[in-house]
Amino acid sequence: MTDLYQSQRAMRHMRRTAMQRGVVAILDVGTSKIACLVLRFDGFEQMRDIDGVGPMAGQSTFRVIGAATTRSRGVRFGEIAVMNETERAIRTAVQAAQKMANVRVDHVIACFSGAEPRSYGLAGEWELQDSVVTEQDVARVMAACDVPDIGEARDVLHAQPVNFALDHRTGLGDPRGQIGNRLACDMHMLTVDASVVQNLLYCIKRCDLELAGIASSAYVAGISSLVEDEQELGAACIDMGGGATGISIFMKKHMIYADCVRMGGDHVTSDISKGLQVPLAVAERIKTKHGGVHATGMDDREMIEMGGDSGDWEKDRRQISRTELIGIMRPRVEEILEEVRARLDVAGFDHLPSQQVVLTGGASQIPGLDGLASRILGQRVRMGRPLRVQGLPQAATGAAFSSAVGLCLFAAHPQDEWWDFDIPTERYPARSLKRAIRWFKDNW
Amino acid sequence: MQSLGRAPQRPHAIRRDPAPSRWQYRMQRLWLTPLFRVLFRVGLPVASVGLIAALVLHDDSRRAALVQTYDSLSEQFQDRPEFRVSYLSIEGASRDLADAVRAKLAVKLPESSFDLDLDALRQKAEALDAVAKAELRVRAGGVLQVLLTERAPVLVWRNDTGLELLDATGHRVAGLAARGDRSDLPLVAGEGADTHASEALELLDAAGPISPRIRGLVRMGDRRWDIVLDREQRILLPSDGAVAALERLLALDAAENLLARDLVAVDLRNEQRPVLRLAPFALAEARRALGIIETTESDL
Structure with missing residues (x-):
């Protein structure tokens, strides 16, 4: 896992470089569209002087100066299926966004929805040597988390400490400096297929861009479309995309579960296409x-x-009633929502204090969906739209852009992940210079 | 019947969204690089203009032709009749001096006013001793006007080479053939008399009642003045405070009628002790009157 740690740290470093340069691109690689936003960070450092998150959830530090979206090509189920096509689509989106921003972008933060995400809950315990919790103790308790077998060819995408417990007190956000004997930690780990990440990396590299961060689109859609108390009390965000429907459950402002249903709006479209025998575009x-x-x-x-231009008058003049169309769409939408319900049940969503469900994503814009969803997912369903961020064009404020906007927030103010913490001293190589520096720091 | 000309436009054609080629994408990114933009917008034009200029000027003959063209053009402009100077007018001087200045300037007229170096001409005119100041200007109508200020001679200086006229500052004005030509001017003599002409003039001014008797002033050893009166009398003045010493002597003369007596010289060099040198006869008479036994060895 050290190489992952290194690569994630390298991405964090890249993000810091991008912040210093002041310009970073956001890339949402979806099945139906690829969205690219260019963010300009102004006075990021001076904003950090304020304690806590700062005004507007830390998002007043940036401004969207370029936005472009293009029809996605070569992406299926939120995964890259045809590399060349996807690369060209990314190029189109990035070029258009650069043109609008009139600035060259070198660093990109990307998200994708597919790649079979799996959630793991990790727990670790550590007996404190000194009764005060230090940064090293936090590092050690996280290192003490037993990592389950995540399977062959899978990568860790997110690993966030969700909760710290000191003796019998739980729910600590930051245990440093507190006094106790036994530090425990709960961690949420999200793994995805390594090959999907590799493909995305390759595509982005082919576009002469550097990857400064990577996130699951279910997670970032939750960040942007759940309001603060929903994140605090517990809520599920259903991001209904083109090829995949992401599910993320938030509790105490941390993501505690994420999953993905490999069905989305494109399946509805293909059902219509098959049922009515019309082209996909129609x-x-x-x-x-x-x-x-x-x-x-x-x-x-x-x-x-x-309509149609087959030349056969009978075929081109066909008409259907809206009821027929609804009759085709509804079973598929129901199937998606049933599948989501099943995933939420597996995750134990019933046991959360608040069972708010927020529907977002492009496919959630079907009229009447909230009524259908409340039958399947429970009474507390609402439609979610992304947070308003500065400079975002009107065309990009819809529900289809919730993961892109969430990725902006993620870029501006990422949650601490496992690799943002220190490495325990004893994990350093024995003759490392860092170890010597660490020893000096600790003793003087 | 339907026209076969053009197929009806599809109402809902998908908007074309072609991907840029790899090179197009790279060129756009390059163009958005600030340094490249500056280089392209400023550096490239400057470099290309510089290159073209260097290529054109590389050839010697082309360079010479360029210079020649410039020269001929400027010459053509300067030779226009508006700038031609045809007459020389010298004012504020006597006829002889005007002729001398005209000969000295030696300007070939007509000439373009651009070619006239007025400063050099002025220096040339002022190189003449008799000219104190010369002002040159080109006036309308192609006239080169020279306004001269002549030096006024106030002293005649007799030196090793002959007689010269000096002005109040001691500058030479002209030579003089005979003293009689300018008998109205006082005479000075001796080395360095010209550089101390102003002192001489002060002395002459202060001489007042004895000025009709003054034959001239002699500069002794470039250090002090002697006033030579008629009857071979001399007044030896000190090097410092000569005018004051002279005034004291004049007061004495007014009281005692000193200079009318039979003196050879009045030595005022030592302020504390003026010395009178009597003529031999007067000396003998004085001694006799005082009853001093006459000595034989000296006439003085």
């Missing part, structure tokens, strides 16, 4: 213009022209 248009999940009597009379 199906997408019909879905976004006339789609819904609740049929009423009015919908029987609303006829939809399907």
Whole structure:
């Protein structure tokens, strides 16, 4: 796991460099679209003087100066399937965003939704040598967490300490300086397929960009679309994307569970395409213009022209009623939501004090979805839109951009992950210079 | 019947969103690099202009042609009739001096006013002793006007080479053939008399009642003045405070009528002790009157 630690630390370092340069790009690699935002950080350092998060959840330090979105190519289920196509799509988005920002971007922070994320809860304990908790003790308790077998070819994407407990007191955010005997730590670890990360890395490298951070889109969508008390009391964010639906559960402002259903809006589109025998583009248009999940009597009379240029008059003049369209869409949407329900049940979402469900993402914009979702996911369902950030174009404020906006917040103010903490002294190589420096620091 | 000309536009064609090629993408990124932009916008034009200039000027003959073109153009401009100077007018001087100045300046007219070096001409004119100051200007109508201020002679200086006229500052004005030509001017003689002309003039001014008797002033050893009166009398003045000494002597003369007596010289060099030198006859008479036994060995 040391190499992961190193690579994540290298990415953190890259992020710091990007902050110093003041410009960083945000890349949301989705199945249906690729969004690129260019952020300019002004006075980041002076804002850090303020204690805590600062105004506007730390997001007033940056400003979106360029935004571009392009049709995604070569991405399936939130994973890169055709490298060349994806690379070209990334290039298109980055170029357009750069053009709008009129500045060259070298560092990019990316997120993706697929790659079969798996959540693990880790726990570790450490007997304090001195009764006061020091930074080294925090490092040791995290090192003491027993890592489960995450499987072949999987990488750790997030590993965040969620909770610290000192003797019988739990729920500590920062245990440093407190007095006790026994320090315990709960950690949430999210692993993904290593090959997907490798593919994304390769694509970004081919675009002459440097990766300064990587995140799961379920996580960042939760950051942007859950409000503060929802994050605090417990809520689930359902990010319904094109090819995958991400689930993230937040509690005490930490993500405690994340998962992904490999179904999304593109499946609805393909159902329409198959059912009505129209091209995918037409199906997408019909879905976004006339789609819904609740049929009423009015919908029987609303006829939809399907069009087409096959040359066969009969085929090109077909019409369907909206009820028929809803009849095609609803089973698939229900299937997605049922699958989400199953995942939430597995995660033990029932036991959370507050069972708020927030639907976001492009596919959540189907009219009437909140009514359907409240039947399946529970009564407390609302539609989520991303936080408003400075300089974001109006076109990019919709629910489809919640993970892109969340990634902006993640770039500006990342949560402490396992690799942001110190390494325990005894884990350093025996003859390391760092170890000597550490010894000097500790003793003088 | 339907026209076969053009297929109807598809109402909902997908917006084309072509990906930039790798090179296009790189060029755009390069163009967005600030240093590159500055180099391209400023550096490239400067470098190309410099290169073209260097290539053109590399050839000697081309360079010479360029210089020649410039010269001929400027000459053409300067030779225009508006700038031509055709007459020389000398004012404020006697006819002889004007001729001398004209000969000295030796300007070939007509000439362009750009080619006239007025400063050099002025220095040339002022090199003449008789000219105190010369002002040159080119006036409208192509006239080069020279305004001269002549030196006024106030002293005649007799030196080793002959007679010279000096002005109040001691500068030479002209030579003089005979003393009689300017008998109105006082005479000075001796080495360094010209450099101390102002002192001489002060002395002459202070001489007042005895000035009709003054034959001239002699500079002794470039140090002090002697006033030579008629009847071969001399007044030996000190090197410092000569005017004051002279005034004291004049007061004495007014009281005692000193200079009318039979004296050879009045020595005022020592302020504490003026000495009178009597003529031999007067000396003998004086001694006799005082009853001093006459000595034989000295006439003085």
